[in-house]
Amino acid sequence: MNVAIVGRSQVNGVLQKHLAEQGFIPFLVDDIDDIREFNGEKFKFTLRTSRNSINAGYVIVTEELSNERYLDDTPLKDTSYRSIDDIGDLDKRGTENWPMAFILDFPSESPAYITAEALENAARLAVRKKRVLYLARFMRTAGSDVESLYKRARNSGVTFIKYNELSINYDQDAGLFQIQAKDGYDSIRIETPEVHVAGKAVPGSGIGKIAKLLRLKQDKNGFVNEGKSFLFPTLTSRDGIYFLNTASLTKAEELLERIQFTVSEIKSEVNRIYKNSTGCAKVLDMPMDFSGTDVVINDKHAVVDAGKCAFCYTCFRACPHAAMAPDYENSVMKNLSNSCQACGICVSVCPADAVRITGEDREEGRIESNTLKILCCENSGEIAVKKLRDELSEVYGKVSVTSVRCGGDINVEAITSALKQHEKVLVVTCMDDACKHFEGNKRAQRFVERVKEMLKASGMDENRVECLKISHAMPYVMLDGIREMI
Amino acid sequence: MIVAEQKPLEEIMKSLEGFERIAIAACGTCVTVCMAGGEKEALKLASILELKGKEKNVPVKVKVVTPKRQCDVEFLDDVAEDIQDSDVVLSMGCGAGIQFMAERFRGKLVLPGVNTKFIGVARDVGVWTEMCQGCGECILEKTGGVCPVARCSKSNFNGPCGGSSGGKCEIDPSIDCGWQLIYNRLKELGRLEKLYEIIEPKDWRSSRDGGPRRVEKKEVRIDA
């Protein structure tokens, strides 16, 4: 099976080697500007450049980060600030009485390798009895060995300061940096001649292009799949496309681990599906690609009713997994079932009511009048409800719960239908940034707002419906919400 | 396409007060795409109407029909039975559709469910902007493909007014100055000299000012 490697990176060679070793045929596409077309879904991707056309089962995107020196375009650029790796020869350093500041001022979590380096050096200075202040906008949380580095730094005596707002000035005459940091409650002023500022890692310029072409989600800082714990280590919003990111690495060996992980993931999936569809377990006999075949990976996916579809592209734009594609022959959208995660966002936004999820039976038939209907997503509310079994028993007779795959599937119609049989409806979805389908929770929130508007405008009680965004680890917040509504 | 916006719900509810058998005629083309009056929106309205009916203990029954378009009579014929069985019809079609429905279903009260706004395009999911006014005589050749009639707030034909600032229109900073857009485009195309030509006063007879218009395609008219 072909696996396309897209991007210009030093790891391409290593990646090619690993893929070949596992029986795949790697195709390298390193001139992103030369890509004319990219379509398809897992197992059936097609990529066309000016020179050739490739069918691939999977795509791995590689791209390096580039580094920007933090203070380069500020008035402080000519002052004596140091970078985080410049702590001088520790043996030759004398006793300094001033606090040394390490500053990691990024709008998002810093790349792990930068954090690791800063923590290591801060610890080394602190162990030598220097006063070290570590100021950061974010404390890195997920995904790597920095946990132990934080611990070591703390034990060595490093003081950690988390802030929302930061300003740095330089007093030429005194030779001192004046730092002011605020966290919304307090503010701190520090004066010191020694400041270590971490450089900023930004996505390379090619990442924007690749993300657009391959329709991958980027966060507001331009990183692909950064910060989403459910995408770690190399998944992306699009099934079948992997991204070898380097921002959460602390050591070069980790990159190799990621490559191995990705390739083995692909291999085991191919094995499983190939085995399921052909009954044959031999990997080496796998075909070049599955295009033109009917290999179905997902049995729960969206289906478009061609008679109703207005070909308006709304589902195409709204799908977080790029699982809708235009069928020009029939002038309708069709669902790419291998990419579809059945989140239901397309169903909710389709203005022609033309999309359904297969195998779904809507609640229509059943009549159960309870006081409260909870419509929740399986990643947040459903789990929380299970944890609340005892507490809910006191109100058990009054509550009915329906769980769906994603908040994005809880649309206006679903809510108003529920209101016909229940006094109140509580919609429970994941918190911002935690939605597995990226913005399904926000869509649910908008739908609830619309229902409230409609209730108010028709002289009915808008408090009959509420929306709660929680994590499954917050069942008591949900319990409070339920009690308030009943 | 024609872009419309659903009427405020208070207005719709008020106009349907007292009716028990309501037909909502969505439209499967333009108003579907701009999310003002497609089947989805019609179902939402039906739901809220029935909910309200339940609250007031009135047996409100709403039937939603979705002709593919309301501006071709055959699609209306398809839904005639459901329309006949209703006391009132809320048409979600554009101004043309609503009027056509009223014509076709003479004895029925047909009420508008949307406010028809303009001919426009989709800018993003859920955002549409005005592009064309239907002035009847297109001069886009002279202005690099940007229309001064529709996109300049004053329909200036010969350049911006003094209020254009930072590329935005003085009456609303979210509106791009049409003439800034024209200038940018002609510059890109290397046709800036077009701007030096004085465009003469428009003959407004080709637009609605000349009276309600009619277009005929001779090629397919064989009667008389």
Next chain:
Amino acid sequence: MTVEKSNLQRILEAGHFSVTAEIGPPMSADAEFVRKKAREMAGIIDAANVTDNQTAIVRMSSIAASYLISQEGIEPVVQMTCRDRNRIAIQSDLLGAYALGLRNLLCLSGDHQSFGNHPQSKNVYDIDSIQLLKALRRMKEEQVFISGKPTKKPAEFFLGATANPFADPEELQFIRLHKKIEAGAQFIQTQAIYDVEKFASWMEKVRKAGLHKKAYMLAGILVNKSLKSLEMTKKVAGMRVPDGLVDRMRKASSQEEEGVNIALELISEIKKIEGVSGIHIMAVGWESIVPTIVERAGFLPRPKL
């Protein structure tokens, strides 16, 4: 056929530095209000603009108010916007204005009605200001209406237009200025100037293009009575007011006096710039200060031709 030239035209053609001011008509039918303002400026200026429903606020019409001030011995510059009237009404009103003896005309697009007190009105904009200038020049030269039909006694105005040296994009605004002059503008009144340096560099471009030889450039000066007035001016789109001036006003012991001083300083610098043919003083709401300014700027007595 000899065209009866207006006072303003003759003064400019004779090479004198012109001084014009502005009168804002009342939001009522009060004729005495207009006459009083005119009397305040008698003998002080060469002509006074009479605004036409400025900022789309309904006021006595420019033509009517212009006639009233002409009766008091002040030569008016009638203003005509394209916002409220179609080509039929515009030509008709202008024939009447000329018949009443009015000879100067400033052609404008007009502020959008959303700024005024009748935002619900339909906006006309049948023709734009450049088309209007061209039509009136044609009327002078060929004695015809816009439709091409002839008129035995055409209106033959001394035509003017506006320009904003501070608007963007520069290239586009310059093309528009060029077009206005090609279309028939014989004098140009600029938007109020506070940033003399920027204005001077704009005038350099004007001179380079030879436009100052084709049309008379009259520089606009706004006289602010108070800090509030200056701050409000600063907020208007297209205006460029340096912060230094706002500070001056804020620190001044008498804001009125400072407003006058600022205006006088600006005038003295602007009149030195080559290609500037006159000063246009806008002291709307404070017309009574105009004689003071004109006198202290050394423009009296006005030439009598």
